[in-house]
Amino acid sequence: MSHTNKLKIFNDPIYGFITIPNELVFDLIQHPYFQRLRRISQMGMSYLVYPGAHHTRFHHALGALHLMQKAVEVLRFKGVSISSDEETALYVAIMLHDIGHGPFSHAMEHSIVEHIHHEELSLLFMNELNILFEGKLDLAIQIFKGEYKRKFMLQLISSQLDMDRMDYLKRDSFYSGVAEGNINSDRLIQMLHVVDEQLVLEEKAIYSIEKFLMARRLMYWQAYLHKTSLVAEIILTKTLKRAKELVSKGILVPCSEPLQFFLNPINRESFDRSVLQKFALLDDYDIMSALKGWQFHSDFILSSLSKMIINRDLPKVKLHTEKFDKMDIQKLRNEISSLYQISNSEVDYFLFKGKIKTLAYNKEKEPIKIIRKDKKIEDVEVYSEQLNSKAFSKPMTKYYLCYPKVLELNNQF
Structure with a gap:
C-alpha cells in the first residue's frame, strides 16, 4: 500500500471539492481495479452525438461517493444512527458499485462476456478486493448484496432514487450539454429520512422528485437512447461478434492481448479468478485500438463495421x-x-x-416513499398528480x- 499523504481532495466540475473520507477509501481508489475506471466511458458511444460526453466511470464513482457523504451527514443530523463501520461500508459500496463495467460501459455489456451483468462482475471485483484488504469490505459487500438488516442502506445505493442515479443524471447532463437532465441533488438529499429502516423523503420534496423522474425520462430519450448512440452501440457489438466469428474459424484478428483472450468463448461458468484478472486489463483503449486496425482487415464485414465507428459513418x-x-x-x-x-x-x-x-417510474420496483406531515407514508405516485399521468405510469x-x-x-x- 502507498505511504503517501492520504488526506486528498479531488476538484470536480459538478460539486467542487470532493474529500476522501478515510484511508481505506483512498487505498481502494489507488488500486489498479479502480484506476481502470479512468479508461471506461460513462456514456458509451454517446460522444458521437454529444462531443463533450467523454467523462468516465471514475468521475461517476467519485461523484456518487460525494453524494453518499452528504446523505450520511443529513441522516445523522435527523437522528438516524449510522455507525462508523456502516458509514465506511456505504462509501465503499457506492464507490465500487460500477467497478464491473467493461469497455464503453453498457454498450458492450454481454458482448465481451455473454450473459454476465456488470453488477455480477462488480461483486466479483469486490470479493477479490476484500481478500486483498483482509476482510475490510465484508459489510460493504453485505449491503451491496441486500443482505444487511438495515434496508435503507441498500436503497441509498440501488433504488429508483439513489446516489448512483442522482450523480449520473447530473453528471451526464453536464458533460453532454442536455440541460433537461439537470437535477437538484442537494434538495433531494436534504429531504431524505429513514422510517422503520426504510428510506423515505419528506413531503416538501415532491416537486424535486417529479423533476428528478422527468429529467431521467428526458435523458433516456435525448441521450441514452438517442438513435445515433443506439446504432453506434449496436454496430460496436456486431463488430466484436464478427471478430469472434472469424477467430472461431481460425482467421487472424490482431488486437491487444486482453481483447484477444475475450475473442474466445467465455461464459459465466468459466469466469474464474484468472479470467477476472484478464478482464481487469480490458478497457476502451483496447477496443478503439482494435477498431483502428480492423478497418483495414481483409474481411469485408469486419472492415466495414470498424470504419463505421472510426469515421462516424453510421x-x-x-x-x-x-x-x-x-x-x-x-x-x-x-x-x-x-x-x-x-x-x-x-x-x-x-x-x-x-x-x-x-x-419513468415503476411503483413495483423499490418504490419511492413519501412521509407526510401527519407521519403517514405513501407511494410517491399516489401523492403526485404528475406521476399519475400516462407519461410516467405507462412504458x-x-x-x-x-x-x-x-x-x-x-x-x-
Missing part, C-alpha cells in the same frame, strides 16, 4: 411507434445481399431491428430499423 436509423412491415424488411435484405455480395445470414450485420422501452415503446444509408433513396418508410 447506418440510417428509423424510429416508429409501430412495428416495421416484414415485406419492406425483406426487400432491404435482398438489396443488401445483392449490393455487398454477402450471404443472407451476413446481412444481419448491416440490417437489424428491435425495440426500446422506458418507464413508452419505440421500434427501430437500421440499414445502410446507400439504400435510403430507394426506400421510404
